Amino acid sequence: MSRKVHALNKTAEQKITCGPAQPDSTLTAARQPMRHRAGMPRIKRKRDALPTLNCTTGGFRLRDGRLHLAGGIILTVVWSRGLPSAPSSVRVYRDSLGHWHCSFVVATEAEPLPPTGRAIGIDWGVRETATTTSGTHDLPHAEHGKTAAQKPARHQRQMARRRTPKTRPDTKGYRAHTTMDCARCGARAKHALPLSERTYSCTACGAESPRDRNSAHVMLTRAGLNPASADLVSPVRG
Known part of the structure; x- marks a missing residue:
């Protein structure tokens, strides 16, 4: 079969393949990078993401109004309001303007407003x-x-x-x-x-x-x- 295809390719303008080479060419076209394929979502690269750090109870503690993180990191926090209870986790992240924020997860009860x-x-x-x-x-x-x-x-x-x-x-x-x-x-x-x-x-x-x-x-x-x-x-x- 391969000799017959080789003989036809000598005179044919469009080359043909035989055996598994034909589906391989189809798979190769499907494996093109996403930037070459229209309508596909972009991959969010890690280097383009904003820095963030999540810590649970064992990875942080609060002392004298300052946040102590694992690894000896001590942060001075500007508190927007007091915490109603002991936090169970904290997320330290930077926004698109370059400002750093701390988000605590605490247990609280909803207090309905008076009618x-x-x-x-x-x-x-x-x-x-x-x-x-x-x-x-x-x-x-x-x-x-x-x-x-x-x-x-x-x-x-x-x-x-x-x-x-x-x-x-x-x-x-x-x-x-x-x-x-x-x-x-x-x-x-x-x-x-x-x-x-x-x-x-x-x-x-x-x-x-x-x-x-x-x-x-x-x-x-x-x-x-x-x-x-x-x-x-x-x-x-x-």
């Missing part, structure tokens, strides 16, 4: 970071990139420190079909809105409102919280 009689609906969107039923608590988009990493962190600190005696965020997640339901009459659109369409228009009652604000009102009424301060939104039908 205020008021509620607010929050929708985390694409164009805006957060759109609420109250315009005073909306958060604009903080943009992307390493240079903008400080902005969302600042917004998170503001939300954590903000205390309003008359408003309490509703943390229940009722996100299914929130962009399709009308916050005024409860009618549901036949098709989901594309992300490029930022205004919600109801074909049943004719109501129009920003897409994210309509979703925030829908989540608020689904949670059973429908105060008069929420622009008299009608409950969504089941």
